[in-house]
Structures are given as C-alpha cells and as structure tokens.
Amino acid sequence: MYGWMGTILRVDLTSGKIEKEPMSEKLRLNYLGGRGINSRILYDSVGPGVDALSPENVLIFGTSPLVGTIAPSAARITVTAKSPLGGILGDGNAGGHFSVEMKRAGYDHIVFTGKADKPVYLWIENDHVELKPAEHLWGKTTSETDEEIHRELEDPIVKIANIGSAGENLARCACIQFQVCHAAGRAGMGAVMGSKNLKAVAVRGTKGVKVAHPGPFMRLAKELYELIMNSPGYKELSTYGTPAITVDTHMMGMQSCKNSITNIWSEIEKLDHRVLKRDYYVKSLACTACPRHCNQAWVVKEGPYAGERGGKLEYAAVGTFGCACLISDLAAIAKMNSLCDEYGIDIMEIGVGLSAAMEWYEKGLITKDDTDGIDLIWGNAEGAIEVIHKVARREGFGNLLADGPVRAAKQIGQGADKYITVHVKGLTMGATDVRSIKGHALSQGTSSRGADHLRGGYGEFPEPPPFMLPIFKEKFGTEEAAFAGSYNKSAPTVYSENSFTLTDSLELCKINTEWTGVPIDIKKHGELFSLATGVEMDEKAISTAADRIWNVERAFSVREGITRKDDVLGGKWGSEPIPDGPSKGERIDRKKFNKLLDDYYQVRGWDSMGIPTASTLSALGLEDIAEEFRKKGLIEAV
Amino acid sequence: MAKILIVNASECTGCGACELACSMRNVGEFNPSRSRIQIVSLESDFFRLPVVCSQCYKPPCAAICPTGAITRDEATGIVEVSKEKCDGCRMCEEACPFGNIFFSEQEQKAVKCELCGGDPQCVLFCATKALEFREPEAKTAGKRRALAEKLKEVYQLQAV
Known part of the structure; x- marks a missing residue:
C-alpha cells in the first residue's frame, strides 16, 4: 500500500484490549485520511445524546496518506471526539512532529474507546503497543509529563501528546498538547482525553512511508516548496510567526479590542511583531517537512516573568490576551501562553472567556464576590494569570470559566452571553472581527465544529487587489464576491470549506495553502494525493470527497439536533455594528445573512432547515445516512 | 576544488x-x-x-576497514563504500568519531x-x-567573516 500504512489501532481503555484493524478501502477512498476518516469513524461510533465526557464517547487520533512524506507541512494531526463544549462534532488539529512519528510506527489512526479505571498512558514502539500506569504523572504539567516519560522510556526521540491539569479536571476548554507547545486546541478534546483517564500517548516509529510515484512526487514537492517560499507573506510568517498580522489587522479595523467595545487601541504598537522578534524570539523552528518555519521559540529575558520560555506564541494569544483584554505587556502575554501550554488550555476559548469576563466585571454582572477577590479590570495581567491557574484547577471563579464563556454566561444569566464577542454552536473564536467580511462571517456560522476561523473563508477585501478579481471570476463566476462587504458569498464559502476540509484530511497546514495566498489549491491537493497513493483523483473527484466529509460532519450535528437556527452568529458580532475605526458601522444584516444562508444551503444541497437532502446524501454515496434520517423523520420518506 | x-x-x-x-x-x-x-x-x-559525513581527507572509517571497501575519490572528494567489498563488520562505525557511517540492518552493509x-x-x-x-574554501572564509562580525563590537569598544 502506498501513502497510508493501512492500519487503525483500536485501544479499549475499559478492558485494556488492543487491536490492530486493517483500514478498509471504502474508508480510504471515500474519506481520504486525517479529519475525514476521523469524522466518519465518529459518526459510526457515537450516537445522538451521548454525554461527551462519558466512556461512550471516543477519542480518535488521525494522520493521513501524506503524513511522513516530504509534501510540504504534511505533519499535522486531527484529534476528533464529540465536543464537550458544543455537543456536536469536535476536533482539534496540531502540528509538530508527533503525527509523523505515529505514522512511522505503522498507524494511520488510533481510536480510543471506554475509560481506564486508573490513569494510564499509551506507549507505542512500532508493533509494540502497551498501556502503562500514569498515576505518578497525574497532576503534572505537560512539560513535566513530557520530561518524565522521556526519562522512563530512555529515548529522546519519542514524541509525546499529553494533557495537563485542565484536561484531568474535565475543564471543557482543555486541549491536548503535542511536544508541549503544539496544541490540538479547539472543541475541548483535552477534557475528553481526561474523562478517559488517558494522560498521554508516547510514540516511536522507524518504519518507512512509501509513495506510488516517487519521481513525480518529489518533483511536485519541490515545486510546492518553491511556491511557498516565493509567496507573499512567506518572509513575514517565517520570521515573526502568526503575530505578524496583529498590527495590520488592527489597521484594517478588524482587530477586536477591549472585547469589541472598540476596534481602536492606542497601545497596539507595544504588540508589534518586530518588538516580539527583537526582545523575545531566539530561534526559528519548523514542523516536519515545512519550509515555512513559523514557530518562533521565545524566552522572556527580564522583568517579573524572566525565565519563561516556549514556542508558538500565536496571534491567537496576542489578539485575545493582548488586544481583547487590553494587556499590552508582551512578557505577560507570553506567561499566559506558557501557562495554557502547561495546563493544556485552549488559548482561544480562554482568551475570549477572559475578555468577556472583564466586560461582565465592568458592567457589574459579576463582582469581586464572584471572582474570588480578583479585580478583573481591563489590562490586569496578574489577575488574568490568576484566573488561568484557577481554570486549570477548577477552583472558584475558574470553575465557572473552565467550561467556556458560553456555559459561564448561562450560569451568570442577566443576558451575559450578549457580551461574548462571538459564539456559534457552543464554541467561541479569536479576535479577528468578521463583521466586515461577510464570507468569513458565514463560515463562522456554518463551520462544522462551531465558531472557528480554520473551517472556511476565502480571500475577500474591502478593496480587493486587482489580481483577485479574475480569480473570483474564474472560480466563482463573479467578481463581486471578492469584495468584503458583498453578501454574494455562498460559492466562495463552499469552495473554501471544501479546500480546508482537504487540507485537514491530508493533514497539511493551511498556512501553506490558498488561505494565505499560496497557490496550493484543491487541484494541487488532488495531485499530491494521487501521486502518493496511486489512486487517481482529479479536482472534481477530490472535491466530491470533501463534500462527502462535510456532509457527514453536518449529519453528525443534525442528528444531535442542530438546524438552521444554530447557523447564525451569537454574541456581539451577530447583533451589533463595529463601533469605530476604519470598519465603523459594518454589521451582519440579519435579513441579508438569512438570504445568504438560503444560498449556501442551496449550493450545499441542503433543505431550508440546513438538513442535507436525500438526493444530496445518495449522490455522495451516503445512502446509509439518508436511510437513518428517513427513519428519524429528519427527511421525507420515499 | x-x-x-x-x-x-x-x-x-x-x-x-x-x-x-x-x-x-x-x-x-x-x-x-x-x-x-x-x-x-x-x-x-x-x-x-x-x-x-564531512568526507574527511583521511577518513578513519577507510583506514580501519579490513576489506578495503571504503575509498576516497580524489576527483570528487567523495568517500564511498563499495557494496561488493563491505562485509558488514561494523569496524567503521567504531572508527568514525561523529556517527556518520553506520550499519544498515536492511542492507547488512555500512552506509554513509x-x-x-x-x-x-x-x-x-x-x-x-x-x-x-x-x-570548502567558502566554509572557512564564512567562518572567518562570522568571527570578524563578533569581534567587531569588541574592537569598536576599545577604539572608543
């Protein structure tokens, strides 16, 4: 077999039984790998109404047929489960070097079921797979756990995924850390891992990954490396990492500041990426096979946080902890980032939660009595740090915020959810204000894991650069869609959702695709897939696979009760206009957004409630789902 | 060169x-x-x-090889292992101070x-x-230049 290793590892934590299952051709050809195969396994394994934190949930790690090859940035991993935040499909995606190590050990996917009676970790060394006790690791931070397991296994090359206290304590905002600084951040996957008493997965693999057409594959890979290295933004992201966009986002009026009370902040220069580089960055690092090397290792050299060090200080942290909470001290932001890595907390969920909490505090919805005496005023970095500690321990006010701002708002009542910047299906999203970019707003609404910036969104600008117009004309038959303010966005949104679905299913990185202006598009994904696996898929065929994956993800959520009403933006961005700055007055017009949803459902082949129709499902070979939906009365019987 | x-x-x-x-x-x-x-x-x-491997001028791996399998091509400077002559004794692994020649389980030969x-x-x-x-000249010249860059500050300090 080329590309895939051909094996799914099944680990039942309740019984301790470990099985190796050949991966069926049906699964491979219909769902490709990574996120795609994970989503289908989830659909088949977890029925409606299952409590996400119960042993009935599964936890799936997925690599792809490209992982382990030299295809640029084919190093990612998707972790999938029913989300404890949204109660719908949940997944998190991480980079680093774990995914390739797991693939080289011989496994495309690992499916965890059940719950261990005591804390354990899984140790994989090629064919040897073993559950080992982890009681001595419970309570340790992710870097302590990483160090301890390396000591135990006496092999520095072992790659480790683990959870910190947040996951152990079932904080719904918990994530899974890979090699400490890479995170499968979104949708509470760390809490699911904690609920299974699974502290870590350690893996070492020395097998080779083979491709069907080595010569052409190497030539295509080389071509793609050059496309990436000659693309606009290569230098910025490889030098500064994602914080390179903070100041520009602010300049365009799209940076949410002070929890979106304003989009202008006088202290924005203090978060300039050039300051980060000058004062904090020490070394540029990369995930496997990635020429982008956007991971900038950093060290805090002086002040109260001196000695803090880590990797991957992302825009997500600078945008939410910085701009949204008005914390202008980069060293404090670095400290918060580091704590989230050590405890295993999703920086977006906690960042949005903290900025909402600061506004709740300002408006008197909560007081010092609720915050355990913490004076949670704007810009209070020490207070914010204290809250992060409490979230990981589920202590006092932290216990409230640990389940994410949407659940916290329900507890607080008084319409507290209106102060959250944005939430969709229980998930919140970082600090780039999408009110002025309607296609991105739509993709927040339709994202299959809830509010998120990495599920869809095709380049759109207030004043599109001239070269964009013919691209839109060719791809979507209209130039109008290139303009940020236009509501003519169904076609580019569906295209981008499919493109992102393929990037995730082949476990490449979106930073090296058309998302950031690199001409690595759906067609190129098809070429890489075909040369690696020997299974020919042209642009149309691989787009159909993406459609199929997207519909299975939708079907999972529909089965949980999700419909049209859940596809709208909750919180401030769904109802209020941008208050000031260059995008002042931009808002999501409810009527136009509703029309846009109609258009989108039509392109997707869904009914007016957002439910995939019988003909859409059967055209994608999903008759089994159509049949299930008929039985449940979700679609009309024939 | x-x-x-x-x-x-x-x-x-x-x-x-x-x-x-x-x-x-x-x-x-x-x-x-x-x-x-x-x-x-x-x-x-x-x-x-x-x-x-830095393709040593006098490779210790070649010196210790009992079958004469490791040779240095004078024209290209490449130190090569003859698949025919190598009998997999692993002496070269011992001799190389840097771990740059090693035994391949799959091929049962030394590789580098x-x-x-x-x-x-x-x-x-x-x-x-x-x-x-x-x-190779570029390597040493580059290192000299890097040294000069580092020392520059020291000398400038003295000049002040």
Whole structure:
C-alpha cells in the first residue's frame, strides 16, 4: 500500500484490549485520511445524546496518506471526539512532529474507546503497543509529563501528546498538547482525553512511508516548496510567526479590542511583531517537512516573568490576551501562553472567556464576590494569570470559566452571553472581527465544529487587489464576491470549506495553502494525493470527497439536533455594528445573512432547515445516512 | 576544488526535509531512521544540528576497514563504500568519531552520505540554507567573516 500504512489501532481503555484493524478501502477512498476518516469513524461510533465526557464517547487520533512524506507541512494531526463544549462534532488539529512519528510506527489512526479505571498512558514502539500506569504523572504539567516519560522510556526521540491539569479536571476548554507547545486546541478534546483517564500517548516509529510515484512526487514537492517560499507573506510568517498580522489587522479595523467595545487601541504598537522578534524570539523552528518555519521559540529575558520560555506564541494569544483584554505587556502575554501550554488550555476559548469576563466585571454582572477577590479590570495581567491557574484547577471563579464563556454566561444569566464577542454552536473564536467580511462571517456560522476561523473563508477585501478579481471570476463566476462587504458569498464559502476540509484530511497546514495566498489549491491537493497513493483523483473527484466529509460532519450535528437556527452568529458580532475605526458601522444584516444562508444551503444541497437532502446524501454515496434520517423523520420518506 | 556539504547549524529549523529527501533518494522510502543525514534535536534548548559525513581527507572509517571497501575519490572528494567489498563488520562505525557511517540492518552493509554522487538531494529541500553544497574554501572564509562580525563590537569598544 502506498501513502497510508493501512492500519487503525483500536485501544479499549475499559478492558485494556488492543487491536490492530486493517483500514478498509471504502474508508480510504471515500474519506481520504486525517479529519475525514476521523469524522466518519465518529459518526459510526457515537450516537445522538451521548454525554461527551462519558466512556461512550471516543477519542480518535488521525494522520493521513501524506503524513511522513516530504509534501510540504504534511505533519499535522486531527484529534476528533464529540465536543464537550458544543455537543456536536469536535476536533482539534496540531502540528509538530508527533503525527509523523505515529505514522512511522505503522498507524494511520488510533481510536480510543471506554475509560481506564486508573490513569494510564499509551506507549507505542512500532508493533509494540502497551498501556502503562500514569498515576505518578497525574497532576503534572505537560512539560513535566513530557520530561518524565522521556526519562522512563530512555529515548529522546519519542514524541509525546499529553494533557495537563485542565484536561484531568474535565475543564471543557482543555486541549491536548503535542511536544508541549503544539496544541490540538479547539472543541475541548483535552477534557475528553481526561474523562478517559488517558494522560498521554508516547510514540516511536522507524518504519518507512512509501509513495506510488516517487519521481513525480518529489518533483511536485519541490515545486510546492518553491511556491511557498516565493509567496507573499512567506518572509513575514517565517520570521515573526502568526503575530505578524496583529498590527495590520488592527489597521484594517478588524482587530477586536477591549472585547469589541472598540476596534481602536492606542497601545497596539507595544504588540508589534518586530518588538516580539527583537526582545523575545531566539530561534526559528519548523514542523516536519515545512519550509515555512513559523514557530518562533521565545524566552522572556527580564522583568517579573524572566525565565519563561516556549514556542508558538500565536496571534491567537496576542489578539485575545493582548488586544481583547487590553494587556499590552508582551512578557505577560507570553506567561499566559506558557501557562495554557502547561495546563493544556485552549488559548482561544480562554482568551475570549477572559475578555468577556472583564466586560461582565465592568458592567457589574459579576463582582469581586464572584471572582474570588480578583479585580478583573481591563489590562490586569496578574489577575488574568490568576484566573488561568484557577481554570486549570477548577477552583472558584475558574470553575465557572473552565467550561467556556458560553456555559459561564448561562450560569451568570442577566443576558451575559450578549457580551461574548462571538459564539456559534457552543464554541467561541479569536479576535479577528468578521463583521466586515461577510464570507468569513458565514463560515463562522456554518463551520462544522462551531465558531472557528480554520473551517472556511476565502480571500475577500474591502478593496480587493486587482489580481483577485479574475480569480473570483474564474472560480466563482463573479467578481463581486471578492469584495468584503458583498453578501454574494455562498460559492466562495463552499469552495473554501471544501479546500480546508482537504487540507485537514491530508493533514497539511493551511498556512501553506490558498488561505494565505499560496497557490496550493484543491487541484494541487488532488495531485499530491494521487501521486502518493496511486489512486487517481482529479479536482472534481477530490472535491466530491470533501463534500462527502462535510456532509457527514453536518449529519453528525443534525442528528444531535442542530438546524438552521444554530447557523447564525451569537454574541456581539451577530447583533451589533463595529463601533469605530476604519470598519465603523459594518454589521451582519440579519435579513441579508438569512438570504445568504438560503444560498449556501442551496449550493450545499441542503433543505431550508440546513438538513442535507436525500438526493444530496445518495449522490455522495451516503445512502446509509439518508436511510437513518428517513427513519428519524429528519427527511421525507420515499 | 571539489564541493562539500556545509552545515550552518544556527539556521536549522529541525524540519527534517533533508532526512526525507535523503532516504527517498537512497532507500526509496521516506524514513529518517535510514537517512544518511541525521538531525539531532536538543528540544529544550531549541537547538537543532544536522549531522552528516564531512568526507574527511583521511577518513578513519577507510583506514580501519579490513576489506578495503571504503575509498576516497580524489576527483570528487567523495568517500564511498563499495557494496561488493563491505562485509558488514561494523569496524567503521567504531572508527568514525561523529556517527556518520553506520550499519544498515536492511542492507547488512555500512552506509554513509556519498553526496548523491555529486548532487545532494538534502540541499534541494533545505529552506533556510542550513545546508549548502559548495567549495570548502567558502566554509572557512564564512567562518572567518562570522568571527570578524563578533569581534567587531569588541574592537569598536576599545577604539572608543
């Protein structure tokens, strides 16, 4: 077999039984790998109404047929489960070097079921797979756990995924850390891992990954490396990492500041990426096979946080902890980032939660009595740090915020959810204000894991650069869609959702695709897939696979009760206009957004409630789902 | 003058593309454990070092080889292992101070970087020029220049 290793590892934590299952051709050809195969396994394994934190949930790690090859940035991993935040499909995606190590050990996917009676970790060394006790690791931070397991296994090359206290304590905002600084951040996957008493997965693999057409594959890979290295933004992201966009986002009026009370902040220069580089960055690092090397290792050299060090200080942290909470001290932001890595907390969920909490505090919805005496005023970095500690321990006010701002708002009542910047299906999203970019707003609404910036969104600008117009004309038959303010966005949104679905299913990185202006598009994904696996898929065929994956993800959520009403933006961005700055007055017009949803459902082949129709499902070979939906009365019987 | 592989460790991001290109070229699969170039990662120190044969002028691996399997080509400077002559005794592994020649379980022979016969594939995929294939003079000249850059500040201080 080329590309895939051909094996799914099944680990039942309740019984301790470990099985190796050949991966069926049906699964491979219909769902490709990574996120795609994970989503289908989830659909088949977890029925409606299952409590996400119960042993009935599964936890799936997925690599792809490209992982382990030299295809640029084919190093990612998707972790999938029913989300404890949204109660719908949940997944998190991480980079680093774990995914390739797991693939080289011989496994495309690992499916965890059940719950261990005591804390354990899984140790994989090629064919040897073993559950080992982890009681001595419970309570340790992710870097302590990483160090301890390396000591135990006496092999520095072992790659480790683990959870910190947040996951152990079932904080719904918990994530899974890979090699400490890479995170499968979104949708509470760390809490699911904690609920299974699974502290870590350690893996070492020395097998080779083979491709069907080595010569052409190497030539295509080389071509793609050059496309990436000659693309606009290569230098910025490889030098500064994602914080390179903070100041520009602010300049365009799209940076949410002070929890979106304003989009202008006088202290924005203090978060300039050039300051980060000058004062904090020490070394540029990369995930496997990635020429982008956007991971900038950093060290805090002086002040109260001196000695803090880590990797991957992302825009997500600078945008939410910085701009949204008005914390202008980069060293404090670095400290918060580091704590989230050590405890295993999703920086977006906690960042949005903290900025909402600061506004709740300002408006008197909560007081010092609720915050355990913490004076949670704007810009209070020490207070914010204290809250992060409490979230990981589920202590006092932290216990409230640990389940994410949407659940916290329900507890607080008084319409507290209106102060959250944005939430969709229980998930919140970082600090780039999408009110002025309607296609991105739509993709927040339709994202299959809830509010998120990495599920869809095709380049759109207030004043599109001239070269964009013919691209839109060719791809979507209209130039109008290139303009940020236009509501003519169904076609580019569906295209981008499919493109992102393929990037995730082949476990490449979106930073090296058309998302950031690199001409690595759906067609190129098809070429890489075909040369690696020997299974020919042209642009149309691989787009159909993406459609199929997207519909299975939708079907999972529909089965949980999700419909049209859940596809709208909750919180401030769904109802209020941008208050000031260059995008002042931009808002999501409810009527136009509703029309846009109609258009989108039509392109997707869904009914007016957002439910995939019988003909859409059967055209994608999903008759089994159509049949299930008929039985449940979700679609009309024939 | 024959070109050599020059390693600029400070530029290495640890992406491992060199190992992947090497193993594909030499063993037909992507497998760093069989790559002739190896990146050593000191994770917590953010340090990555590509380790690869420097094609010694007087190779200790060749000197110790009992079958005369290891020779240095005078024209290209490449130190090569003859698959026919190597009997897999692993003496060369002992002799090399850097771990740059090693025994391949699969081939039952000693293997090492042979610069892909003069067109090293690792260099093609190195995004940061941590690996370069050029004249050795450039290496020493480059180091002298780097030294000058460091000393510059010291001398300028004295001048003030």
